Amino acid sequence: MSKNKSNRRGFLKTSAGALAATSVLSGTAKAAAPASPNANLRIGFIGPGGRGFGAHVKRLTKLQVEGEKIELVAVCDVYNKHAERAAKYIKKETGFEPKQYEDYLEMIEKEDLDAVCICTPDHWHAKQIIDSLERGLHVYCEKPMTKTVTEAIAVLRAWQKSGKVMQVGVQSTSLPLWDQVNGMLTAGKLGKVLTYQTEFFRNSAMGQWRYYALEPEMNPKNINWKKWLGVEEGLADYEDFDRAKYKQWRRFWPYGSGMFTDLFVHRTTTMLKATGLRFPGRVCGAGGIFLEYDGRDVPDVATVVADFKEGVQGLVTATMACQNTPIKQLIRGHFGSLVFGTGEQFDGFDFIPERPQVTRNSKLKGERLQTELVKDTTYAHFKNWLEAMYADDPSMCNNDPLLGAAAITTVILGAQSYREGKVFFFDDENYTVSDSNPSWAKNWEKMSEQRSKPHHIAGWKGGDIGSVLEEPDYMKLAGPWVDGKEPKP
Numbered sequence: 001m002s003k004n005k006s007n008r009r010g011f012l013k014t015s016a017g018a019l020a021a022t023s024v025l026s027g028t029a030k031a032a033a034p035a036s037p038n039a040n041l042r043i044g045f046i047g048p049g050g051r052g053f054g055a056h057v058k059r060l061t062k063l064q065v066e067g068e069k070i071e072l073v074a075v076c077d078v079y080n081k082h083a084e085r086a087a088k089y090i091k092k093e094t095g096f097e098p099k100q101y102e103d104y105l106e107m108i109e110k111e112d113l114d115a116v117c118i119c120t121p122d123h124w125h126a127k128q129i130i131d132s133l134e135r136g137l138h139v140y141c142e143k144p145m146t147k148t149v150t151e152a153i154a155v156l157r158a159w160q161k162s163g164k165v166m167q168v169g170v171q172s173t174s175l176p177l178w179d180q181v182n183g184m185l186t187a188g189k190l191g192k193v194l195t196y197q198t199e200f201f202r203n204s205a206m207g208q209w210r211y212y213a214l215e216p217e218m219n220p221k222n223i224n225w226k227k228w229l230g231v232e233e234g235l236a237d238y239e240d241f242d243r244a245k246y247k248q249w250r251r252f253w254p255y256g257s258g259m260f261t262d263l264f265v266h267r268t269t270t271m272l273k274a275t276g277l278r279f280p281g282r283v284c285g286a287g288g289i290f291l292e293y294d295g296r297d298v299p300d301v302a303t304v305v306a307d308f309k310e311g312v313q314g315l316v317t318a319t320m321a322c323q324n325t326p327i328k329q330l331i332r333g334h335f336g337s338l339v340f341g342t343g344e345q346f347d348g349f350d351f352i353p354e355r356p357q358v359t360r361n362s363k364l365k366g367e368r369l370q371t372e373l374v375k376d377t378t379y380a381h382f383k384n385w386l387e388a389m390y391a392d393d394p395s396m397c398n399n400d401p402l403l404g405a406a407a408i409t410t411v412i413l414g415a416q417s418y419r420e421g422k423v424f425f426f427d428d429e430n431y432t433v434s435d436s437n438p439s440w441a442k443n444w445e446k447m448s449e450q451r452s453k454p455h456h457i458a459g460w461k462g463g464d465i466g467s468v469l470e471e472p473d474y475m476k477l478a479g480p481w482v483d484g485k486e487p488k489p
Contacts, residue, residue, distance in 0.1 A: 041114040041138075041389055044074040046104045046128055048086035050212065051142055052077075052119030055169075057086045059382045060117070061093045068386055074111045076101040078224040081217055102224055104128060108135055115389060118142060119169075121228075121255045123235050126151035133162040138389050140382070142169040143269070144261040145404035149412055152405040153431045159394075159401040167385040167397045168404035170269040171377040172344040174384050180371055181274040181331070181338060181349075186459040189351070190333020191359075191466015193457050196275060196314045197330050198267035199342065200259065203323035207292040208259070208300065209250045214243040244295075251296035253419075258298025260285075260415040261408070264316050267329065268304075269399060269407040270344075271314060274331065276458035278406040279428040280306040280314070282440055285414030291321045304414030307440075309428070311455040314410070334466035335359045338369075347373040359466075 048057050057072075064070050072090050075098050077083040083100040091097040101107040108116070108131070115138035118128050126146040132139050133155075145168045146152045159166050172178075185193055202208060220241050228246065229236040236254050239245070249255035250262050272278060287302030303317040317327065329340040336353040340346060348371055353364035374380050381398065388396035413424040413433065425437040447454075454467045479487030 040069045040071045041386070042071050042073050042112060043115045043117065044076065044098075044104075044107050044111055044113045045072070045086060046076050046107075046116055046118045047082075047120035047124075048075050048077055048117075049079065049082045049119065052117070053082065053086055053089070055171075055378050056117045056119050056140070056142070056382075057089060059379050061090055062379070063382060063386065064094055068383075069390070070386065071096070072098055074099045074101060074107050074113070076104045076107045078102055078228045079218070080222050102227070105131065108132065108137065113137055115139065115165075121249045122147040122257065122261055123255050124230060126155055127230075127233060127235065129155050129166070130158045133158045133164055133166070136162070136164070138165040138385075140167045140169060140385050141404075143404075144168075144257075144265045144408045144411070145401060146408055147257065147261070147412070149409050149426075149433055152408045152412075156401050156405045156431075163394065165385065165388045165392070165394050165397060166401050167381065167388070168269075168399040168401065168407075169381065170266055170399050170404075170407070171381040172266060172270050173273055173399040173403070174377055174380040175270075175344065175346065175371075175374050177340075177346050177349070177371045178270050178273040182276055182459070184338070185275060185331070185333075185457060186461050188460075188462020188465035189336070190331065190338065191335035191462070192454050193275060193310075193312055193331065193333045195312060195332045196271045197327065197332070198271055198314075198316045199327045199329065200263040200267055200316070200318040201323050201326040201342075202263075202318075202320050204320065207251075207294045207296070208320040209248045209262075210244075210294065212247045214247055218243045218246060251294075251298055253297045256298070257412060257415050258296075259300075259302055259318050259320060260298075260304070260411045263318060264302075264304060264411040264414070265407050266344075267316050268306075268314070268410050269403060271316075271329075271331070272403060272406055272410070273399075275312065277308050277310060277312060277314070278402065278458075279308075279426050280406075280410045280413070281309045281428070282307040282423065282425050282437070283410060283413035283417060284423045285417035287418055299418065302414075302418060304411060304417075306410050306414070309455060310457050312457065316411075316414075335361070336364065344377060345373065345375070346371055 043060065045052060045056060060070065060072060064072060075083050075086040087098045087100050099111065116132050118125060118141040120128060122144055125141055129139055129141050146155055204211060223246065225241045229238060231238045245252060250258060256262065283306045285304045287299040289299050290301050292300040300320040306314040326342045328342060331338045336351055339350045339352060348368050351367050351369060353359060353366060356362040384398050394400060409426055417424055422435040425434050425440065476489040481487065
């Protein structure tokens with residue numbers, strides 16, 4: 001077993017917020033027996049539309065053609081044109097024509113599937129994941145894992161109970177970079193880890209997500225609109241059919257959450273993976289619709305600040321109006337910072353040390369650190385999912401539901417904070433959310449008063465490196481004067 005996999009298992013077993021997850025990895029949850037080495041995994045697609053077709057269908061088709069032990073046997077979509085396109089493509093590339101369905105539960109019931117790929121609008125994810133896990137299927141779900149915190153916890157518990165393999169579709173978590181960085185951080189490379197900073201900047205002349213073209217064929221004759229909404233399932237209220245709502249749903253709160261869940265979740269997930277952090281303790285969001293007045297609900301400028309009990313603050317910020325002046329992604333510590341640049345195509349990153357006066361180490365020098373370049377992270381992510389299913393080992397996934405739940409909790413509480421004007425607190429022992437916690441600041445102040453040692457990220461092995469302050473001799477002169485008398489040294 002690799003060191004990185006061992007570290008991940010260790011975190012799952014020791015993290016306060018993830019204690020319940022040990023049932024999956026310790027064997028107390030009943031898992032299906034591994035498939036025969038000669039058996040192919042039967043996979044069905046739920047929602048093979050834009051990303052579902054371009055990423056899910058095409059990558060898995062490529063993997064099957066390359067010899068992976070999989071069969072793409074069924075596709076399901078409420079838009080018949082999408083189902084037909086996916087089925088035709090799979091037949092052209094593999095020679096086998098998958099069955100087409102409108103109802104994913106019917107597909108699951110009839111096709112004797114081993115796994116499903118879910119790429120529907122956000123408001124459907126939780127139900128489709130849970131329905132699939134409860135029927136004994138492995139799951140790949142496009143990000144975000146869910147639309148709400150409540151749904152995220154429900155999915156996490158369903159996964160824990162199922163013992164099945166589940167991958168959340170933040171493809172950049174399959175970069176070796178983030179496990180590499182985590183090893184550096186836990187070894188004390190930066191000293192006490194203090195903050196992470198990340199971004200997602202875009203620009204569009206027509207407004208974000210309006211570049212998804214509307215077509216005449218998108219109409220109630222070809223689209224089961226009521227099913228898309230999920231009215232009968234209680235997922236959304238009925239409203240009249242609108243091509244823009246159907247195709248550009250990320251612009252509207254009932255179905256998506258704009259940049260929070262489409263973009264922020266990417267960067268937040270990788271930073272949580274790199275640092276070993278999971279659920280935040282305190283989250284605040286800000287922003288507004290400052291430019292894109294096109295009928296959308298979601299902001300075009302936004303920032304989320306998350307504070308963690310490990311004594312780390314995370315920041316993700318973005319605008320949908322500026323692309324050429326992004327901020328750099330980085331992680332800061334007391335002794336130095338790791339700087340990654342922008343995007344996700346990294347072949348290296350930089351270590352920038354703090355001043356020797358701070359580090360007390362004149363040997364620390366700036367350096368360029370190399371990492372493995374992965375040109376097609378989506379391909380790598382699906383391959384990782386397949387390998388985990390072959391081994392019947394949920395811990396092998398690079399983005400499991402624990403990480404998925406932590407990321408969605410961070411970003412969606414930021415969105416909720418923006419919308420409601422409140423600061424939100426998350427209890428990672430009971431998985432509950434509140435909008436008031438008078439003890440948050442008091443706990444930090446108490447630690448200072450008691451001269452406590454700082455909290456560290458999961459897996460910390462750096463001892464006191466960069467986390468214990470020096471005590472100047474003159475501090476002996478500090479302290480209250482009682483009855484006018486100088487304190488004794």
